[in-house]
Structures are given as C-alpha cells and as structure tokens.
Amino acid sequence: MRRRRVCVVVTARPSYARIRSALRAIAAHDGLELQLLVAASALLSRYGDTLDVMRADGFEPAARVYMVVEGETPLTSAKTTGLGMVELATQFDNLQPDVVVTIADRYETLATAAAASYMNLPVAHVQGGEVTGSIDEKVRHAVTKLSNLHFVSTELSRERVIRMGEEPDTVHVTGCPSIDLAADVARAGAEGFDPFARYGGVGPAFDRAGGYLVVLQHPVTTEHEEARAQVEETLAAVHASGLPAFWFWPNVDAGSDGTSKGIRIFRERHPECRIHFYRNMAPDDFVRLALGSRCVVGNSSFGIRESALLGLPVVNIGSRQQGRERAANVADVAHDRAAIGAAIARQAAVGRYPGDPLYGRGDAGERIAALLATAPLQVEKRLAY
Numbered sequence: 001m002r003r004r005r006v007c008v009v010v011t012a013r014p015s016y017a018r019i020r021s022a023l024r025a026i027a028a029h030d031g032l033e034l035q036l037l038v039a040a041s042a043l044l045s046r047y048g049d050t051l052d053v054m055r056a057d058g059f060e061p062a063a064r065v066y067m068v069v070e071g072e073t074p075l076t077s078a079k080t081t082g083l084g085m086v087e088l089a090t091q092f093d094n095l096q097p098d099v100v101v102t103i104a105d106r107y108e109t110l111a112t113a114a115a116a117s118y119m120n121l122p123v124a125h126v127q128g129g130e131v132t133g134s135i136d137e138k139v140r141h142a143v144t145k146l147s148n149l150h151f152v153s154t155e156l157s158r159e160r161v162i163r164m165g166e167e168p169d170t171v172h173v174t175g176c177p178s179i180d181l182a183a184d185v186a187r188a189g190a191e192g193f194d195p196f197a198r199y200g201g202v203g204p205a206f207d208r209a210g211g212y213l214v215v216l217q218h219p220v221t222t223e224h225e226e227a228r229a230q231v232e233e234t235l236a237a238v239h240a241s242g243l244p245a246f247w248f249w250p251n252v253d254a255g256s257d258g259t260s261k262g263i264r265i266f267r268e269r270h271p272e273c274r275i276h277f278y279r280n281m282a283p284d285d286f287v288r289l290a291l292g293s294r295c296v297v298g299n300s301s302f303g304i305r306e307s308a309l310l311g312l313p314v315v316n317i318g319s320r321q322q323g324r325e326r327a328a329n330v331a332d333v334a335h336d337r338a339a340i341g342a343a344i345a346r347q348a349a350v351g352r353y354p355g356d357p358l359y360g361r362g363d364a365g366e367r368i369a370a371l372l373a374t375a376p377l378q379v380e381k382r383l384a385y
Contacts, residue, residue, distance in 0.1 A: 001031075003030070003032055004031060004098040004372065004373060004377075005032075005035055005095070005097045006032050006033065006035065006097065006099055006101060006372050007035040007036075007062075007092065007097035007099070007100045007101065008022070008034065008035070008036055008037065009037045009039060009088070009100065009101065009102055009103070009108075009109075009112045010036065010037070010038050010039070010050075010103070011039045011040035011042055011084075011106060011108035011112070012040060012041050012042055012047070012106060012251060012252065013041065013048045013050045013280055014104075014251065014300075014302075015042070015104065015106070016050055016053065017181060017283040017286070018176065018177055019103050019126065019177050020180075020283060021177045021180035021181060021364065021365030021366075022101075022126070022177045022364065022368045023036065023059060023365075024365060025365040025366045025369035026368075026369045026372065027059075028369075029370075029372075029373055031373040031374075032372060032373050035063070035097055036054070036059050036061045037061065037062060037063045037064070037065065037088075037095070038050075038054065038061040038063075038064050038065075039064065039065035039067055039084065039088065039108060040065070040067050040080070040084065040108045040252070041068055041251070041252040043065075043066060044252070046279070047249070047251070047280070048249070048279040048280025049279070049280060050280065053280070053282050053283070056282065057282075062095060063091040063094065063095060065084065065088055065091055066087070067083045067087050067108070067111075068080050071257075072219075072224075072252060072253065072254055072255065072257045073254050074221065074224065074254045076254070077253070078107075080107060080108070080111075081107045081108070081111045082111075084108055084111030084112070084115070085111045085114055085115045088115040089115040089119060092116060092119055092121060093119070097121060098121075098122070098377060099121070099122045099123070099148075099372060099377055100112065100113075100121050100122070100123050100124070101123075101125075101126065101372070102123060102124070102125055102147075103125075103126045103127065104126065104127045104140070105127070105130075105137070105139045105143070106136070107139060109139060109140075110139050110143055113125065113142075113143045113146040113147060114146060116146075117146045122377040123143075123146055123147040123148055123149070124147065124148065124150075124151060124368075125143050125144060125150055126151045126176075126177065126368070127140070127152070127153055127176060128143065128147065128151075128157065129144065129150070129152045129153075129154075129157030129158060129159075129160040129164075130152075130153070130154075130160075130324055131160070131322075131324060132301075132320065132321055132323055132324050133222075133318075133319035133320050133321065133322035133323065134220050134222050134223075134320055135221050135222055136221075137323070141164065144164055144166065145165075148170060148377065149170055149371070149372075149375055149377075150166060150170055151172055151364075151368050152171060152172070152173055153173070153174070153176040153305075153359045153360060153364075154325055154358065154359060155173055157173075157325075158171050158172075158173050170378075172371055174360070174364045174368050175360020175361060175362075175363065175364035175367070176305055176359040176360045176364055177364040177368065178302075178359075179306060179309055179357075179359050179362055179364060180360070180362050180363065180364055180365050181283050181287055182287055182305075182362075183309060184284075185284055186309070193285060193288045193292075195246065195276075195285070195289055196276070198285065199278055199281055199285075201246075201276050201277055202267075202277045203247075203274075203276035204273075204274055204276065205276065206244040206276070208292065211243055211293070211294040211348065212243055212292075212293055212294065213238060213244070213246070213295050213296070213297050214246050214248075214290045214293045214295075214296050215238060215245050215246070215275075215296075215297045215298050216247075216248045216296070216297075216298040216299070216300035216303070217230075217231055217234050217250065217259065217297075217298035217299055217317065218250045218251045218256070218259070218298075218299060218300065218320065219251075219254060219256050219259045220319060220320050223318075223319070224253075224254040224255030225255070225258070226255075226258075226335075227258035227259045227262070228259065228261055228262040229262075229335075230259075230317075230318065231258070231259045231262040231263060233335045233336060233337045234297065234298065234317060234335070234337075234340055235262065235263070235266045235275075236337040237337040237340035237341040237344060238275065238297065238344070239266075239270060239273050241341060241345065243294060243295075243348060245274070245275045245276070245297075246278065246289060247263070247275050247276065247278070248277075248280070248281075248286075249263075249277065249278065249279045249280070287310075290306075290307070290310070290312060291310055293312065294313070294347075295312070295314065295315060295344055295348045296312050296313070296314045296315070297314075297315045297317070298315075298316075298317060299316060299317050299318050299320035299321060301324070303315075303330060304316070304324050304330060304359075305359045306359075307329055307330075308326070308327035308330075308355070308356045308357075308359060309357055309360070309361075309362075310355060311329060311353040311354055311355040312329060313329055313331075313347035313348065313350045313351075313352070313353065314329050315333060315340060315343040315347055316330050316332050316333070317333055317334070317335060317340060318335050325358060325359075326358075327353070327356035327358050328356070329353040329356070331343045331346065
C-alpha cells in the first residue's frame with residue numbers, strides 16, 4: 001500500500017516551533033511520506049534563518065516558495081497572500097500530495113489553504129477554533145472552513161469548530177505540537193546553555209544569575225500604525241524593571257518596521273541598557289532560555305501556550321492574544337509603561353506557577369501523525385448546519 005504524501009507548509013519562525021514534533025512523527029511513520037514545503041519569511045535571513053534551524057534538525061525541504069512582498073504593511077500582507085496562492089499552487093501541482101497541512105492563523109496560512117482547496121487537495125489545519133485579537137481570528141476561522149481535518153488544541157476549540165458547521169468526526173483534540181517541545185525541555189532542564197556564546201546577538205552580555213526577562217513583542221496588524229509607540233512603552237518598562245532581558249525580533253507582519261525602528265532608536269539612545277537582542281534561536285534553546293527566566297513579557301502566543309505548561313509567569317500586553325484561553329500564570333495589561341512595569345515586578349516575584357496542561361501534555365505530534373495516516377481524506381465537505 002502506498003504511503004500517504006503529507007505536505008506540511010512552514011511559512012514563519014513560530015510555525016516551525018509549533019509543528020516540529022509533528023514533522024518528526026510524520027517522517028518516522030511507516031504509512032506516511034513527509035513533503036516539507038518552506039515558504040515566506042521562513043526563507044529570509046532577516047527573520048531568523050529558520051531554514052538553517054530546520055536543516056540542523058535533519059529536515060530538508062522538498063520545495064521552497066519565495067512570496068514575501070517587502071514593506072510590512074496591510075497592502076504588502078494582502079499582496080503576499082495573493083502571490084503565495086500563485087506560487088504554492090505550482091508547488092502543490094509538482095508535489096502531488098495526498099493532504100496539505102497548514103498551521104495556525106497567519107496570512108500565509110490562508111494562502112496555503114485556499115490554493116490547496118481550489119486544487120481539490122484535502123487540507124488539515126493545526127490550531128483551529130481559537131479566539132484571539134487582530135485579524136488572526138478571521139484568518140483562522142476562514143482556514144477552518146477551507147479545511148477537511150482539524151487538529152485542535154483544546155476541548156473548547158473543538159466545540160467552536162463544530163459550531164462552525166464542521167463534522168464532529170473530523171475535529172480531533174490532539175493538543176498543540178509546540179507543547180511537545182516545552183514538555184521535552186522541561187524534563188531535561190535549562191542547564192548547560194549559554195545564549196551569548198551560541199548565538200551572539202546584539203547588546204551587552206550580562207550575568208544571568210540574578211534573573212532575567214524574555215521579551216517577545218510583535219506588531220498588532222489592526223493597530224500597525226501604533227506599533228512603534230507600543231514597543232516604546234514596553235522598552236521603557238523593561239529598562240526600568242532593573243532586570244536584564246533577552247529580546248527577540250518581531251514577526252514579518254504589518255507594523256514590524258515600526259516595532260523594529262522603535263527598538264533600534266531605543267538601543268542607540270540607551271547603550272547602557274542591559275537588553276540583548278536576537279533574531280532567532282533553535283526552538284529547544286529558546287524554550288531553555290525562557291525556562292530559566294523570571295518572567296516572559298510581550299504578546300506572543302508562547303506566553304499563553306507553552307508558558308502554561310511550564311508555569312512561567314507572563315505579562316501579556318495589549319490585544320493580540322485577546323480571548324485566547326489562558327492559565328493562571330498570565331497577567332494582562334495595556335500598552336502603558338507604568339502598568340507593564342508593575343506587572344513585571346509582581347510576576348517576577350512569583351517564582352513559578354503550577355504547570356497547566358491546558359494546551360496539551362506533550363504527545364500532539366504523535367497523535368497528528370497517526371490521524372494523518374488513518375483518517376478519511378474527504379475533499380467534498382458535508383453540510384452539518
């Protein structure tokens with residue numbers, strides 16, 4: 001019996017961390033053939049050399065798609081989506097997969113699902129059914145309606161997908177694959193890792209023994225004109241906290257130029273500030289770094305997902321994660337330096353929260369691979385209204 005060809009489309013730095021355990025499980029499964037398609041910002045060095053990280057993990061892409069229109073505005077996001085549909089369709093025609101796997105809620109995800117659907121290719125969607133701020137929720141729900149298989153993270157997400165009209169037997173609670181990585185690192189611990197020696201980065205080195213922060217702040221696409229002002233509030237609060245910080249560069253989204261400019265200007269004006277900046281790290285190393293921190297700050301889903309299982313104190317800023325299910329470790333604040341600073345002080349003093357398996361227990365990748373090997377792949381969707 002021929003193995004099913006599974007085309008997994010990875011388009012950005014965070015998408016790879018979210019799907020890596022599933023990639024490994026698919027590659028190891030006797031009934032599956034992995035076709036890794038790498039696209040968009042995952043191919044661009046300015047966003048972290050994600051392709052190099054994949055290769056270091058043993059993955060070689062079957063195809064690549066260059067589709068990012070530079071500019072980081074709503075206009076270029078729309079054009080990137082359109083260009084992505086054109087180029088992805090060509091690669092799907094070349095690869096002839098049995099099923100296409102798309103991840104989460106980025107605009108590249110929408111391009112992937114739309115191109116595959118119009119080519120009558122079954123689509124499997126990871127992380128559907130969740131509620132968040134910005135345009136991401138619209139994209140996520142649109143991808144759900146374009147998909148045939150749904151690998152959701154929580155029971156509440158499953159309920160939402162079914163209420164959207166999807167057949168219950170196509171919606172599977174697998175947990176989130178990014179939790180698999182967090183669980184592995186938590187078992188191994190954070191010792192023996194020197195980020196300065198391994199990754200270089202920009203900014204002063206500092207003694208980590210007294211504790212540090214990890215900061216990930218991305219622009220909110222529906223608030224892209226405020227991106228610079230928003231990141232300036234966070235920079236001021238982190239600087240005033242008295243704790244050194246590791247700060248990671250933003251995603252390629254509308255407003256990222258404003259976020260990046262705010263960071264560069266702050267760095268020039270405050271060369272004494274103990275903030276060290278990175279574009280990217282291997283997923284394992286990033287989780288190790290976060291695991292050793294006093295607090296995670298910003299608006300990344302890492303603060304909501306993996307940090308729940310790890311029990312990391314989190315200061316979540318602004319509307320980007322609005323509505324997403326969260327554990328007790330998350331403190332929500334507005335883009336206000338005083339509020340951010342006060343929340344950092346409170347959360348950094350906590351130590352650790354009890355770990356919460358809200359988004360999974362560490363076996364999502366294996367579950368997803370098993371379902372991809374056995375689940376019916378129906379292109380024509382049944383109505384369940």
